[in-house]
Amino acid sequence: HDMGFKVITDWVANHSAPDNPWMTAHPDFYAKDSAGKLIAPYDWTDVRKLNYNNREMRDSMIDAMKFWVDECDIDGYRCDLASWVEVDFWLQARAELEKTKTLFWLAESDPLEKPTYYQAFDACYTWKWMHTTKEFYEGKLTLSFLIDSVLKKYDAACGSEKIPLWFTTNHDENSWNGTEYEKYGDMAKAL
DSSP: OTTSOOOEEEEEOSEEOTTSTHHHHOGGGBOBOTTSOBOOSTTOTTOEEBOTTOHHHHHHHHHHHHHHHHTTOOOEEEEETGGGSOHHHHHHHHHHHTTTOOOEEEESSOTTTOGGGGGTOSEEEOHHHHHHHHHHHTTSSOHHHIIIIIIHHHHHHHTTTSEEEOOSOOHHHHHHHOOHHHHHGGGTTTO
């Protein structure tokens, strides 16, 4: 802050590590399958899904988020897999946390797929842009399609108040689908 920076922190609200203290203190904070076993999203055996039907868990999550605002004076959150958590939670969290200060909210969610999340967030990732620019580079889509069917749709979804976060790669993409240079060749910087 002394250098003029704003500080946001990554927040994972969908799941936690299995060694999180909540696992033993509040096992009811976690989602379970029909057999009563804890759920690991996808094949992610190193995490456990949280239960957003549990009001106490939701309140505890907001209290944990408050710590970073009150004690560390952060300026916002980048919410991992935001669309995997109900939008009403994010609305509740934002209303509660912004009693202290106005925060910046970035969702790992695409406004073209989940437009309701813009109710709670200031900015969202442009996943469709990343995927269609790859298809454009491969010659599968025209430039007019990219402009008319992607850029204009983001403009309409975001309006003048919300921010589409343009990207062509990230740590997950690099891990599973190659770097931007592998995906886009000599067009990587332009895209």
